[in-house]
Amino acid sequence: MSAQPRRVENLHTDKGKVPVYATGIVEQPWDDYSAEDHATWATLFARQREILPGRASDAFLRAQDAMGMSPHAIPKYAELNRVLGEATGWQLIGVEGLLPELDFFDHLANRRFPVTWWIRKPGQIDYIEEPDLFHDLFGHVPLLMDPRFADYMQAYGRGGVKAHAIGPDALQNLTRLYWYTVEFGLIRESGGLRIYGSGIVSSKGESIHALESDAPNRIGFDLERIMRTRYRIDTYQKTYFVIDSFEQLIEATRPDFTPIYSRLAEQPSVPAGEVLADDAVLHRGSGEGWASDGDV
Ligand SMILES: C[C@H](O)[C@H](O)[C@H]1CNc2nc(N)[nH]c(=O)c2N1
Ligand SMILES: N[C@@H](Cc1ccccc1)C(=O)O
Ligand SMILES: [Fe+2]
Numbered sequence: 001m002s003a004q005p006r007r008v009e010n011l012h013t014d015k016g017k018v019p020v021y022a023t024g025i026v027e028q029p030w031d032d033y034s035a036e037d038h039a040t041w042a043t044l045f046a047r048q049r050e051i052l053p054g055r056a057s058d059a060f061l062r063a064q065d066a067m068g069m070s071p072h073a074i075p076k077y078a079e080l081n082r083v084l085g086e087a088t089g090w091q092l093i094g095v096e097g098l099l100p101e102l103d104f105f106d107h108l109a110n111r112r113f114p115v116t117w118w119i120r121k122p123g124q125i126d127y128i129e130e131p132d133l134f135h136d137l138f139g140h141v142p143l144l145m146d147p148r149f150a151d152y153m154q155a156y157g158r159g160g161v162k163a164h165a166i167g168p169d170a171l172q173n174l175t176r177l178y179w180y181t182v183e184f185g186l187i188r189e190s191g192g193l194r195i196y197g198s199g200i201v202s203s204k205g206e207s208i209h210a211l212e213s214d215a216p217n218r219i220g221f222d223l224e225r226i227m228r229t230r231y232r233i234d235t236y237q238k239t240y241f242v243i244d245s246f247e248q249l250i251e252a253t254r255p256d257f258t259p260i261y262s263r264l265a266e267q268p269s270v271p272a273g274e275v276l277a278d279d280a281v282l283h284r285g286s287g288e289g290w291a292s293d294g295d296v
Pocket of ligand 2: 152155156158159160162163177253254255256257258
């Protein structure tokens, strides 16, 4: 990748008292993307659009169409920002990659979604270990067009800033919630189970595995159960949690989490592949192919 983005001076957004520095923001070096980069985008985009109808949630497909992303070239963040800003007030910002947690939460709390500026190499088409442009832009950005999900993501960011102040255990509980909803969530629709999680929807293998494999558990959404449950960052998920609607997710996460964090501090975490007695089990996984431990 020849593109080296011009670093934007540390944006200084003064929140009244203490200035908050938005770190790691870069301009999208769109003119520097190579033909190979655009081809990688086209390949990934076309492949996912091929398999997602009937697998992705209706809200995701509608939102992605409304965004008007083109498979022919990597979209320009500035153009998407016009559409997105109009719809829900969200804006994309270019970043180098994973941000410190507090920076990440602060961006979400201000309706700024951080999108990595670089796209994976052709050799990484099927798997990449950290979020690249395709994961963020194709996976996360479309649902920000949906007012309900746009609100959820901002509320999550505010909750993250709060959890960060409470401490690492609270942060871990909240990160698990992000993982099992925003990244790997499933939703029940009239046609059956559908995907809304970005980590699934941006992966061909997991888009198929999450819905069709016999291996993973599929369990009805339960807030505190999710916040106790460890997860995998190196394989397909061992358990997927299923919401009935975005409204259910928003209602369940509206209360103040502070007492929940205290309650959870007294309880052991749950291994990623375990099924508990009072789980609302939609499918009990066979566990076939599961690597030995590796839960975080
Ligand atoms: C929520 C949790 O902290 C998570 O790992 C965050 C950390 N920093 C990040 N930074 C960027 N740019 N993108 C992300 O998705 C995340 N995820
Ligand atoms: N209600 C949560 C914040 C939150 C909202 C939405 C999603 C996740 C977390 C809290 O008080 O911390
Ligand atoms: Fe992500």
